[in-house]
Amino acid sequence: METSGGIQASLSGRYATALFDLAREQNALVAVEGSLATVRQALNESDDLRALVNSPLIGRADAGRAIAAVAAHLGLDPVTTKFMGVLAENRRLRDLPAIIATFRALAARHRGETTAEIVSAHPLSDSQVDALKQQLRTRVGRDVNVDLSVDPSLLGGLVVRIGSQMIDSSIKTRLNSLAHAMKG
Secondary structure (H helix, E strand, C coil), rough: ECCCCCCCCCCHHHHHHHHHHHHHHHHCHHHHHHHHHHHHHHHHHHHHHHHHHHHHEEEHHHHHHHHHHHHHHCCHHHHHHHHHHHHHHHHHHHHHHHHHHHHHHHHHHHHEEEEEEEEEEEEECCHHHHHHHHHHHHHHHCCCEEEEEEEHCEEEEEEEEEECCCEEHHHHHHHHHEEEEEEH
């Protein structure tokens, strides 16, 4: 089931849409998007924060107090801070990564952009990222934001996802395909 905007009507999609609408109404899109980027980075870097978000053993009140402290420590904007408190109260902190991803997609679409998830074997230089953005812009016909991550298991090459399209030029996939072809 999808909403008219194409965002899945999952629970995390509804939370992200509600946050997006609230941020837009309060002219806080940039601030909320920045805060969510900070939260996303903190989730990637902090085992303690991931444990807090994913633990079913932490009660609502304790999770709310912990999230308020995290929000203050990270310097999150008031809209995002209150939203995370609501997630803690509703025991939905575990949905935070999906909510952030959906919010980012909504914000990019609002700006007339699309987002490409790019996984590389090694960190890309600024000039490589710029060249990749230009190639993607030519391919999709509009500006493309990139969400970069590194996966050394790819050995080399890139995996690019734009919406439902995937371009996999990784050496790992090529080797797996070759091994499969050699088997039979």
